Amino acid sequence: MRTVFIGAGQVSIETAKALVEKSHEVIIVENDKTKIDELSDDMDCSFLLGDGSRPDILREVNPEHTDILFCLTDSDQSNVIASLVGRSLGFKRIVTSIRDKQFAGICHELGLTDTIIPSRTISRYLVDMVGGSKNVELSTVLKDEARFFMFIAEEEDAVVVNELKLPVDARVVCYYREGKFAHANEDTALRVGDEIVILTHSKSLNELEKRWQPKLQKENPSE
Known part of the structure; x- marks a missing residue:
């Protein structure tokens, strides 16, 4: 499977490492060259320097040959824009990460069905833990x-x-x-x-x- 990550944050890095260990092809798009230089020594995957919300950058990773595009930057706006651009370029599946819950409705209206809200997932896990229930992964x-x-x-x-x-x-x-x-x-x-x-x-x-x-x-x- 071929996956592309926009943004070299911690979630992207940990997920990418796990996928590489399972022999999947991984590309990380990041606009910070220093970060790419630091990660390239430890990660056996490809890197692309640039803004992942730009059509010319996303075209370079061959949308038609990519199984999943993960939009995981620290900016909700950038993730939404990158997702819409990715969809217009023909990516098969797009996952959009948002932090502000008010973007959830907007993502739905825009047809971005694979939207994740990390804080909601974590908070539910912690609430269940406090309640004494045993969480099942x-x-x-x-x-x-x-x-x-x-x-x-x-x-x-x-x-x-x-x-x-x-x-x-x-x-x-x-x-x-x-x-x-x-x-x-x-x-x-x-x-x-x-x-x-x-x-x-x-x-x-x-x-x-x-x-x-x-x-x-x-x-x-x-x-």
Whole structure:
């Protein structure tokens, strides 16, 4: 698998190192030459000096041959812009990191479905720890070919779960309505705006992604 990271922050570095150890191809785009010089001695991956939100820079990493673009700089605005530029250039999948929660709604409106909020993930973990519960690492649950897929329900998805016509190896396991968690079964009535979580076999991810790909994505005017 080929991955590109925009921003050489700690998350990018640790993730990149883990991917390299698993023999994945990794490229890190960073606009600080000093940082690249420091990291290049310890990391067996490629580096590209430049602003990762610029189209000319992202074209250099061959979007059509990249599996995932991670936008992980310290700037929410830069990450959003880089994600939109990456989408226009044809990257297959884009992950956008944001720190300010008010950007979450904007990312949704822009069709940036793979948005992560690190502070929210950490805070939930700590709250559970204080509550005395034993947290289960996701990696210990998703073994073999099991995968999670999430999408936000549009008008055509506001149906009973068993009417979604999912692949045979996919099941809706839960959903979030106005930020509140709830279990789901075949008779659960979904509403517009619900965040739906599906447990599926990895072979069905492509079908699910094609069905619920960002509807706001437009054709590249240059094509």
